[in-house]
Amino acid sequence: MKIILFLLFILLTTFSFCQIDSNSFYHSPLDIPLKLSANFGELRPNHFHMGIDYRTNGVEGIKIFAIEDGYIARVKVSPFGYGKVVYINHPNGITSVYAHCSSFSGKLDSIVKQKQIEQQNFEIEFLPDSNLIPVKRGEAFALSGNTGNSSGPHLHFELRDTKTEIALNPLINGFEVFDTLAPTIKGLKIYALTKESYRWPNKSKLINVTRTKNKFQIPNSLVTIPADYCSQGGIGFAIEANDHINGYTHEFSYFGSKLIVNNDTVFIQENDEITFDASKAINTHEDIEENKKSKRKFQKSFKTKQNPLEIYTLDKNGVVKIKPYDSLNVKYQVYDTHNNTSEIDFKLKVQNGLINQKLFNITNQLSPASEYKFEDTSSFIRVKEGCVYEPIPLNFQNKTGISIGNASNPIHTPIEIKLRLKNAELPVQKYIIKNTSLNKALDTKYNEGWLTAESKNLGTFVIDFDTIAPSLFPLNFNLNDTLLKKSTITWKVNEEKTSLKDYDLFIDNQWQLLEYESKGSYLFYRRQSNFVGKHLLKIIVVDSCGNSRIWEKEITFE
Ligand SMILES: [Zn+2]
Structure with missing residues (x-):
């Protein structure tokens, strides 16, 4: 009886898909049976989950398929966020998104590598023309992975309205699951x-x-x-x-x-x-x-x-x-x-009783309803309208740097901070604005005597400096190894105070692709198996204050 009911359910749901939208019959995005690990709208720190996560059996390298005919409209490679991600536009006005890929395949892979060499950068983003990389329904164009902000191998899959870029719930837009259980x-x-x-x-x-x-x-x-x-x-x-x-x-x-x-x-x-x-x-x-x-x-x-x-x-x-x-x-x-x-x-x-006549009223508050701005000869801060979600105590001071609100209080839009840089003894590039409440350096610019930055948090902001270059050491080989058989060579990179801004590998003075994985802070080079013999490897890593370190070594590949 249960089986009959189940079959009936499948029949009925299939029937209703036909009625709603014939485009609902998408091709599966994965080369394995679809198993969810997270759905749309899940509550995450600072964001909703904007797609669904499909399991990839705990491994990387599962083939990813285009769910429908279309063309690759956007590609991004980043050590953060979605990692290696592909956006495909379909004729029905929907964009499908495939994130945290380990690698790309075929034509897409050659075009990405070519861009990386042209720009001498692992991190790229581009919007191919509609005729550059067309894809067919069910065509494999990438392999699943764990790149960017992902805590285990999986496919993060999204559907968006191509025009508005609004994220749509896949579970009601063609990726329904069998579900008879209530919350x-x-x-x-x-x-x-x-x-x-x-x-x-x-x-x-x-x-x-x-x-x-x-x-x-x-x-x-x-x-x-x-x-x-x-x-x-x-x-x-x-x-x-x-x-x-x-x-x-x-x-x-x-x-x-x-x-x-x-x-x-x-x-x-x-x-x-x-x-x-x-x-x-x-x-x-x-x-x-x-x-x-x-x-x-x-x-x-x-x-x-x-x-x-x-x-x-x-x-x-x-x-x-x-x-x-x-x-x-x-x-x-x-x-x-x-x-x-x-x-x-x-x-x-x-309950019956007296109501509190003293009205809720914080004086000296940051309010969602209005902008807050402070400016004098040494500091400037602007908190836009709608930045805080509820009124909070202002907590303003500008004796040491400048303080506002509380760092644990979430904000919707970044705040603007400027601090005057007086008597600079170091090159201005070395100075940063730091949020001391979170011990976090901000991406800082210098402009006519002022350091300026945007912050995604409230807190206390002071001027600090960084003169120390990132550190770099071999991770999957020893410093005294001169002979290597490995196909992937890995280094650990560490930047204490600010962030890693650039990393380049030169082999025999030629730029080579060096990949960066921000999660564990690794750099790695994938060697073609036919690339053998003695070569000079040189890596230059630079932090956001321009402090650079050079690592150099002669290695013989087997
Ligand atoms: Zn996800």
Whole structure:
């Protein structure tokens, strides 16, 4: 019977794909059965997961296929982010993205290598014309890998709207999975809010949810909150829940949630598409403080005016108005892409009592609603409107360098900092602005007596300098080895204070491709097997302050 139901399900889902979009029948992007390790919309530090991750059996080198006819429209090679990544534009207006590749194949590989030699740089990015590298549906153009910001071999796969570059949820755009299991609800949070729907500091309540069979419950199906939660008129809700997919033991992020209060739907979240510009606003969608404290991930069902995310389908902010002695019926529904839904019901009672007449008001604050700028003869700082997600204490000082806010507070857009460089004893290039709260050097420029930088964090900024070159030493051979059989030769590179800006390998004074892997900070050279004999290897590594180190050695390859 189960098998019959399963077959019926396949038939029905297949039928519905036909009805929705005949283009849904994409070719598989991998040469092995597709197994998910992460889905779309998963909560990550500072961003949503903008695609899906496919397992590659724990190894690199699995063939990657074009899901449909099209042309390679963008290629990037970077030691960071997506590593080696390919973007293919398809005639149906969709772009497919294949990230963390280990290598490219065929024509794509020769074109990339040619660009790298032309530019004498491992790191390249280019946008080929539509007729340069056409691909056929099912054509292999790369091998899977673990390059860039990836913590194990896998394929990160994305679908985007070619025109807008909005990331689309693959699980509802042709890459459906068999799923009959509903999400698990684990916790609820209730927050007292200000008039602008910012959270009132330290006024929130966490309620654990338990499960008996398929029913989710909280003790007595009742939550009571103090009267002072009503002080500015509104409260907000958040939910902790995860989805399950048949055949997987690990959990996935849910697709949608719906908050219903007294039979009125007050908030809906659906992860159907996410824009890259808005993705960092996960720092206001998720309760980041709770995550830092307990590692639990609560997603809010209310939003501030400045929240740019488009995953909210109603034209409402989710704030629920209450007053002392109110009693509300609250219902939460959480669902996956197949509408498998879990539900929790409870009564919310507001205690009787006095409300707090002292209004929430931080003086000297950084606010999302306005720009903050400070300028004098030795320092300058600008925090744009919409940079912080909620009002926070300004914490400004400019006695030692310049300080603003708190480094642990996430921000949406970079802040601008300028510090005057007086009595420079070193070449100006050696000076940097450093965020001492995070011990992090910023990418710094010098302009007419000023050091300038942008920072993705708040904190304390001072002038520092770097005169020490990166270190470099052999990793898979010994310093006294003069004879090498290895096909890949690896070095460890270390830059203490700033970052590695350039790295070049010359063999017999000819530039050769030297790859850089930022995760473990390795440089490596892949030798063609027919490249033998005695050769002079010379590597030059340079940091962002122009400090360089040269490593030179005569090696005989066998
Ligand atoms: Zn991924």
